[in-house]
Structures are given as structure tokens and as C-alpha cells.
Amino acid sequence: MKEIFEWNRFLFNDLPAIFLVEVLVRALIMYVIILVALRSSGKRGVKQLSIYELVLIIGLGSAAGDPMFYEDVGIIPAITVFIAIIFLYRITTWLSGKNKKFGKILEGKPVTLITNGRFSIENFKKENLAQTEFFSELRHQNVEHLGQIRIGIIEPTGEISLFFYEDKDVKPGLPLIPEVFSKSVMLISEQAVYACTFCGDTQEIGKGLLKCPVCKRNSWVKAINNKRQS
Ligand SMILES: [Zn+2]
Structure with a gap:
């Protein structure tokens, strides 16, 4: 049975402290993936977020962070999420550029x-x-x-x-x-x-x-x- 304030679980999630080395490697990998993903979305910096970018960032957020420190979350599923989200982002922005009605419904209009x-x-x-x-x-x-x-x-x-x-x-x-x-x-x-x-x-x-x-x-x-x- 689990008790509260078991320090090993509280601090290390019951993992050996050496797991922190893996966390560092995971963070490094995910950091590079996030950079590559955001660059390939075609965006530069962000001043005001469009609704698509907001969705993109929310979608990527958890997929980017979790595999950094959850030992049971693998890197490959996270990458798959990244590919899917970027793909959807590109499709919806492309569609809203092509079809004004679609854009208005999703983005609103001036x-x-x-x-x-x-x-x-x-x-x-x-x-x-x-x-x-x-x-x-x-x-x-x-x-x-x-x-x-x-x-x-x-x-x-x-x-x-x-x-x-x-x-x-x-x-x-x-x-x-x-x-x-x-x-x-x-x-x-x-x-x-x-x-x-x-x-x-x-x-x-x-x-x-x-x-x-x-x-x-x-x-x-x-x-x-x-x-x-x-
Ligand atoms: Zn008045």
C-alpha cells in the first residue's frame, strides 16, 4: 500500500536517482524534436497566436513534456503525436487559405x-x-x-x-x-x-x-x- 510522503516516491517516483541521467537525455532529444517540429510548421517567432497555433502548442505541449520525465512514456509515441499534429496544422492552415468560408468559421473574421x-x-x-x-x-x-x-x-x-x-x-x-x-x-x-x-x-x-x-x-x-x- 502506498503511504503519503514516502520520500523516495515523492522525490524520485520510486526510480533510482541515476534515472535523472536518462531524464537529461530525454529532455535533450525532446528539445531538439520541438525545435524541428516548430520550424517545420513554417512559423518563425510568435507575436499573436492564431487559433491554429494555439491548438498546435496545446497539442504539442503534453506530448513534448511527458516523455522527458515519465519513465513509462516512450519517445517514439511522442514523435508520432508531433508528426500528426504538425500534419493537421498544415492541413487546416492550408484549407483556410484555400477556402475563405472554412477560414472564417474556424478563425472568425475581422x-x-x-x-x-x-x-x-x-x-x-x-x-x-x-x-x-x-x-x-x-x-x-x-x-x-x-x-x-x-x-x-x-x-x-x-x-x-x-x-x-x-x-x-x-x-x-x-x-x-x-x-x-x-x-x-x-x-x-x-x-x-x-x-x-x-x-x-x-x-x-x-x-x-x-x-x-x-x-x-x-x-x-x-x-x-x-x-x-x-
Ligand atoms: Zn451613446
């Missing part, structure tokens, strides 16, 4: 989230994006307010592509800087151009309450129209 300095709220809902997360992405790309953006698209990889207005065309927009954004109000006391905190629509408002004509909410923040810093 979705326009910002048009003319305002959120396309219908698409935004569909994409299931948190506004705070999206704001953070935009700030990463040095966007201070929505009025700087002509078109914003979320790519199938999750990356965000932005097309900016020329400086002279930048218009007042929803500020993305937290300190400014947090000063949103419902009751407006001073005439200015305001941006809806939900959809980014801008309106010149005098005093009082106003429902956003686009999304029907009524939380506003003063719009800013700074140019882009290059």
Missing part, C-alpha cells in the same frame, strides 16, 4: 468596432469585449480619445488595427484617459461638447439631462480633441 470616432455598439456586443480591456488596448496604441480614430477593427488574432484621422480632421471624442473618463456626469451644468461614455457619440449640450440619441444612455463626459502625438 470586425469593425469603431467607425468615425464612435463605437459600433452592435458589433461591440457581438464581440463580447469588455470596454475597459478595449480602452487599454487603444491606449497602448497611443490613442487619447476616440475622435482620433476613423476606423478601428479587431482582427481574428485579437489584435486591433486602427486607421487614424489626419490631424486637421480629428474631432472631439470620448477620452480614454482614466482620470478624465471617470469625471462622467448625467446632469450637465456647463455648455460644451460631450461624449457618451458608452458609445462615444458626441453632442453639443447646453444644460440639463440628455439621452444619447445612439445608445439611449445618459452618462456623458466632456469630449477632448487633442491631436495625435507622433
Whole structure:
């Protein structure tokens, strides 16, 4: 019967310590196999993973690690898994290049989230994006307010592509800087151009309450129209 904290099992899986030498050799072999496999997948480095690459890495992960230190997992079955996964990866990427429909189903397609300095709220809902997360992405790309953006698209990889207005065309927009954004109000006391905190629509408002004509909410923040810093 097994007991807990049997040190030989706990530390060495009941194997002689010399097995560690085999572990080193196994790790070396698997390391080379992983390198060869990833190179033969046709990928270089990875910046943003496509869904295929993610599947590839998850698929290879366990097959790569287990034979390094499980004495009852052989190297050859792991190599077979590698060959199969790489083969499938190549087939699916080839198919999605050949057949646009197939690609769209598996990868998703680019979705326009910002048009003319305002959120396309219908698409935004569909994409299931948190506004705070999206704001953070935009700030990463040095966007201070929505009025700087002509078109914003979320790519199938999750990356965000932005097309900016020329400086002279930048218009007042929803500020993305937290300190400014947090000063949103419902009751407006001073005439200015305001941006809806939900959809980014801008309106010149005098005093009082106003429902956003686009999304029907009524939380506003003063719009800013700074140019882009290059
Ligand atoms: Zn709105």
C-alpha cells in the first residue's frame, strides 16, 4: 500500500536517482524534436497566436513534456503525436487559405468596432469585449480619445488595427484617459461638447439631462480633441 510522503516516491517516483541521467537525455532529444517540429510548421517567432497555433502548442505541449520525465512514456509515441499534429496544422492552415468560408468559421473574421470616432455598439456586443480591456488596448496604441480614430477593427488574432484621422480632421471624442473618463456626469451644468461614455457619440449640450440619441444612455463626459502625438 502506498503511504503519503514516502520520500523516495515523492522525490524520485520510486526510480533510482541515476534515472535523472536518462531524464537529461530525454529532455535533450525532446528539445531538439520541438525545435524541428516548430520550424517545420513554417512559423518563425510568435507575436499573436492564431487559433491554429494555439491548438498546435496545446497539442504539442503534453506530448513534448511527458516523455522527458515519465519513465513509462516512450519517445517514439511522442514523435508520432508531433508528426500528426504538425500534419493537421498544415492541413487546416492550408484549407483556410484555400477556402475563405472554412477560414472564417474556424478563425472568425475581422470586425469593425469603431467607425468615425464612435463605437459600433452592435458589433461591440457581438464581440463580447469588455470596454475597459478595449480602452487599454487603444491606449497602448497611443490613442487619447476616440475622435482620433476613423476606423478601428479587431482582427481574428485579437489584435486591433486602427486607421487614424489626419490631424486637421480629428474631432472631439470620448477620452480614454482614466482620470478624465471617470469625471462622467448625467446632469450637465456647463455648455460644451460631450461624449457618451458608452458609445462615444458626441453632442453639443447646453444644460440639463440628455439621452444619447445612439445608445439611449445618459452618462456623458466632456469630449477632448487633442491631436495625435507622433
Ligand atoms: Zn451613446
